[in-house]
Amino acid sequence: MEEGFALWANPSSPHAEGRKARAALEDAREGVKRALAWEGEVIFTSGASEAAALALGHAKAGARLVSAVEHDAILKAAPDGERLPVKADGALDLEVLAEAVQRERPLVAVQHINSETGNRQDIAAIAGQVHQAGGLLLTDCAQSAGKIAIPTCDMAIVSAHKFGGPIGIGALLVKDFAMLEPAGGQERGYRRGTENLPGVLGMAAALEAASSPYIEPFVLEPLDAIVEHCRKSGGIWLSDRLSDPTPYVRAIAMPKMSGSAQVMRFDMAGISVSQGSACSSGTMKTSHVMQAMQVEPEVADRTIRASFGWNTTREEVERFAEVWLELAKT
Numbered sequence: 304m305e306e307g308f309a310l311w312a313n314p315s316s317p318h319a320e321g322r323k324a325r326a327a328l329e330d331a332r333e334g335v336k337r338a339l340a341w342e343g344e345v346i347f348t349s350g351a352s353e354a355a356a357l358a359l360g361h362a363k364a365g366a367r368l369v370s371a372v373e374h375d376a377i378l379k380a381a382p383d384g385e386r387l388p389v390k391a392d393g394a395l396d397l398e399v400l401a402e403a404v405q406r407e408r409p410l411v412a413v414q415h416i417n418s419e420t421g422n423r424q425d426i427a428a429i430a431g432q433v434h435q436a437g438g439l440l441l442t443d444c445a446q447s448a449g450k451i452a453i454p455t456c457d458m459a460i461v462s463a464h465k466f467g468g469p470i471g472i473g474a475l476l477v478k479d480f481a482m483l484e485p486a487g488g489q490e491r492g493y494r495r496g497t498e499n500l501p502g503v504l505g506m507a508a509a510l511e512a513a514s515s516p517y518i519e520p521f522v523l524e525p526l527d528a529i530v531e532h533c534r535k536s537g538g539i540w541l542s543d544r545l546s547d548p549t550p551y552v553r554a555i556a557m558p559k560m561s562g563s564a565q566v567m568r569f570d571m572a573g574i575s576v577s578q579g580s581a582c583s584s585g586t587m588k589t590s591h592v593m594q595a596m597q598v599e600p601e602v603a604d605r606t607i608r609a610s611f612g613w614n615t616t617r618e619e620v621e622r623f624a625e626v627w628l629e630l631a632k633t
Contacts, residue, residue, distance in 0.1 A: 304469060304501040304502070304504055304505040304508075305501075306327070306501075306504055307327065307500040307501030307502070307503065307504040307505070308501050310323060310324045310327055310500055311324075312324045313497050314327075314328045314497070314498050314500060315488070315489060315497070315498075324500055327500060327504065328347075328498055328500055328503060331503045331504050331506070331507035332345050332347070332503075332507075334507040334510070334511060335474065335506065335507050335510060338449075338507070338510035338511055338513070339448060339449075339453050339461070339476070339510065340452065340453065341453060341459075341476050342478075343476060343477050343478040343479060344476070344477045344478075344479070344480055344491070345474050345475075345476055345477075346474060346475045346476075346477060346490045346491070346493050346494055347472065347473075347474050347490060347494070347498055347499070347502075347503050347506075348472075348473050348474055348475055348494060349471055349472065349473065349496075349499070350462055350463075350464075350470075350471060350472065350473040351374070351376060351443065351445040351460050351461070351462035351465075351473050352376040352380075353473070353494075354460040354461070354462075354473050354474060354475035355374075355376045355377050355380045355412075355443065355460055356376075356380045357475050357483070357486060357493070357494065358380075358410075358412075358441050358458050358460070358475055358483075359377070359380040359381045359384070359410070359412065359441070360380065360486075361483045361484045361485075361486050361493075362410045362439060362441070362458070362482060362483060362484075363408075363481070363482055363483065363484060364408050364409060364410035364438065364439050364482075365406060365407045365408045365409055365410070366384075366385060366406050366407075366409045366410070367381040367383070367384035367385070367409070367410050367412070368384060368385050368387055368400075368403050368404070368409050368410065368411045368412070369381050369384040369385070369386060369387065369411075369412045370386075370387045370389060370395050370412065370413045370414065370424075371386045371387060371388050371389055371591070371595035372389050372393065372414065372417055372419075372420075372591075372592045372595045372596065373412060373413075373414050373443065374414060374418055374443060374445070375591075377412055377414070377443055378591075381412065384412070385403060387399060387400055387403060387411075387413075388595065389595050389596060390546070390596075391544065391596055391597050392422075392544055392545055392546040392596075393417060393420055393422035393544070393545050393546055393596050394422070394424065394425065394546035394547070395413060395424055395425075395429060397425075397428060397429070397432065400429065400432055400433075401432055404432055404433055404436035404438050405436060407437075408437055408438055408439070409433070409436070409438040409439075410438065410439045410440075410441060411429070411433045411438055411439070411440050411441065412441040412442075412443065413426065413429055413440070413441075413442060413443070414442070414443040414446070415442050415443060415444045415446065415447040415451070415454060415459075416444075416446040416447045416451070416549055416551075416552070417446070417552070417592060418445070418446050418552065418608075419552070419554060419590060419592045419593075419608050420541055420545060420548075420552065420554045420592065420596075420608075421446075421542070421545070421548055421549045421550070421551060421552030421553060421554065422545040422546060422547060422548055422549070423447075423451075423546075423547040423548075423549050424547075425546075425547070426440075426442055426454035426455060426456060427454065427455060430454070430455045430456060439457040439458065439482060440455075440456045440457050440458070441456065441457065441458045441459075441460070442454060442456040442458070442459045442460070443459075443460045444459045444460055444461055444476075445460055445461065445462040445465050445473075446465060446551070446552065447549075448461040448462070448465065448466060448510075449465070449466025449467070449468075449509070449510055449513045449517065450466060450513070450517035450551060451517075451549070453476070457477070457478045457482060458475060458476060458477050458478070458482065459475075459476040460473070460474075460475060460476075461473050461474045461475075461476060463502065463505065463506035463509060466509055466510065466513055466517070466613065467509045467512070467513070467612065467613040467614070468502075468505050468506040468508075468509035468510070469501070469502050469505040469506065469509075471499065471502055472499050472502030472503060472505065472506050473506075474506070480493065513613070517551065517613060518550070518551065518611055518612075518613070518615060520550075521617060522611070522615060522616065522617045522620060523550055523611060523620055524617070524620075525617065525620045525621040525623075525624045526553065526620060526623075526624060528624050529624045529627055529628055532628060532631065533555060533557075533631070536558045536631055537558040537559075538555065538556050538557050538558045538605075538631060539555070539556035539602055539605075539606070540553075540555060541553075541554035541555065541556065541598075541606065542554070544596075544598075550611070551610065551611050551612075552608060552609070552610050552611075553608070553609045553610075553611075554606050554607070554608050554609075555606065555607060555609065555627070556602045556603075556605040556606040556607075557605050557607070557627070557630060557631055558605075558631055559605070559631075559633070560605065560630060560631075560633065561604055561605055562578035562603075562604060562605055562606055562607050563578055565578070565605075565607045565630060566578050566607065568626075568630055569607075569623075569626060569630075572622075572626045573622075574619075574622065574623055574626060576607045576608060576609050576623075577607065577608045577610070578590075578606070578607055578608065589603055589604070590603055590606075593606065609623060
């Protein structure tokens with residue numbers, strides 16, 4: 304990022320300093336492609352929300368079909384989109400999808416890993432149905448990029464800060480620019496605004512530094528200590544209900560205490576957790592993800608989301624488990 308700040312010129316400028324900035328930008332673009340094993344195009348954006356608006360607002364497609372458990376940014380980018388239901392285990396209802404895609408070139412938006420539950424959708428099966436019907440598949444990979452391989456799709460949404468990169472930078476991955484209507488003067492004419500070169504370079508560097516696995520399994524082992532206690536005490540370990548739970552996001556319902564009270568109590572203990580999506584947790588409204596999964600309202604009210612990042616330590620996970628057990632007794 305310091306290198307990017309030193310290259311002060313606009314990458315679109317034709318003078319020598321501008322060309323130098325452009326070279327750094329394109330080098331980072333190629334680095335992002337390599338790190339994500341993406342063979343298409345990369346359009347840098349200010350983050351996942353802008354990437355979603357770009358894809359859903361400018362894709363050369365017909366009806367917008369959006370899963371009911373998508374992030375708020377996706378739902379707001381397609382306010383008139385048809386909602387696709389999920390089953391109680393969080394998996395998209397493929398029977399409903401098969402019927403919904405029977406229209407002219409639909410655009411289907413499905414999140415790879417859910418930001419509230421950590422559940423992974425079967426993108427391969429979804430892509431098969433969408434492509435067989437001649438449609439396009441947009442996958443929100445904000446929670447998976449840099450951690451799990453980008454699945455088969457036509458467009459993918461990436462957010463840098465989700466894998467340790469800087470805030471305020473992301474990308475829309477596109478198989479072919481022909482899938483989009485041009486939207487501006489920068490980024491090959493598909494996005495308006497001077498590119499955030501320091502952010503782009505930081506994003507590429509974070510991806511190149513990402514390890515596999517994203518978090519070593521032993522770091523998360525202390526969570527196993529509270530699973531049985533959660534079940535026996537009347538709490539709910541939502542991973543038990545999911546079709547394909549992933550390790551980096553956990554949704555847990557405490558036996559008696561509300562989610563909002565838990566957020567405050569954990570905060571007092573120096574631990575940051577959320578109730579629902581972090582972007583909307585301040586609204587204190589029932590999670591639309593929990594509603595779509597038919598989670599009982601009283602269980603949804605007692606559910607918190609714990610996310611684990613690239614720099615999470617085993618000691619921090621042990622502390623989380625310790626505090627959870629203490630609060631469950633109150």
